[in-house]
Amino acid sequence: MGPHKLHKCLPLVIFLRNWLKYALTGDEVKKICMQRFVKIDGKVRTDVTYPAGFMDVISIEKTGEHFRLVYDQGVLFTMHHISPEEAKVRIGGFESFSYRKTHPCWHLKMDNERKE
Numbered sequence: 001m002g003p004h005k006l007h008k009c010l011p012l013v014i015f016l017r018n019w020l021k022y023a024l025t026g027d028e029v030k031k032i033c034m035q036r037f038v039k040i041d042g043k044v045r046t047d048v049t050y051p052a053g054f055m056d057v058i059s060i061e062k063t064g065e066h067f068r069l070v071y072d073q074g075v076l077f078t079m080h081h082i083s084p085e086e087a088k089v090r091i092g093g094f095e096s097f098s099y100r101k102t103h104p105c106w107h108l109k110m111d112n113e114r115k116e
Contacts, residue, residue, distance in 0.1 A: 004053030010069065010077055012038065013048040015058060019079065022060075037062045041090065057087045 003009075013029045016022045016038070023029045029048050036044045039059040040052055052058055058067045058079075066087035072078035 004051045006051070009051030009053040011048070012040070012045060012050045012052055012058075015052060015079075016048075020060075042088070055091050057082070057090075059087055 012033065013026055016029045016032060017024070017026065023032060026048065032038065033046045033048050036046065037060060038045055039057075039061065040050065041057055042059070052069055054069060054071060054077075056069050058069065059065070064084070066082045066084060067079040068082050068086075068091075069077050069079055
């Protein structure tokens with residue numbers, strides 16, 4: 001089990017070879033990754049099959065480029081070029097909420113301060 005589901009991710013080799021055209025073959029992508037130039041969400045990744053998913057930040061240290069993967073039209077991935085300051089921000093966290101069941105089919109979301 002990886003960080004993202006298989007149908008909701010993009011392997012790093014596809015991103016570097018097909019989209020950014022940094023390499024012509026998978027072996028070249030492997031050499032780039034083994035030199036530790038590629039970071040996903042601030043962590044160095046050397047596995048070319050590592051799955052990058054929705055809202056992940058992919059940073060290329062050698063060129064100083066940063067990209068965020070987002071959905072285009074809700075189905076296909078697209079990449080947005082972002083600034084280094086924005087690359088440090090991790091988007092996609094969830095807060096804990098309490099739910100109160102009032103009816104067999106109804107659930108109310110309440111703030112943590114309003115628990116009774």
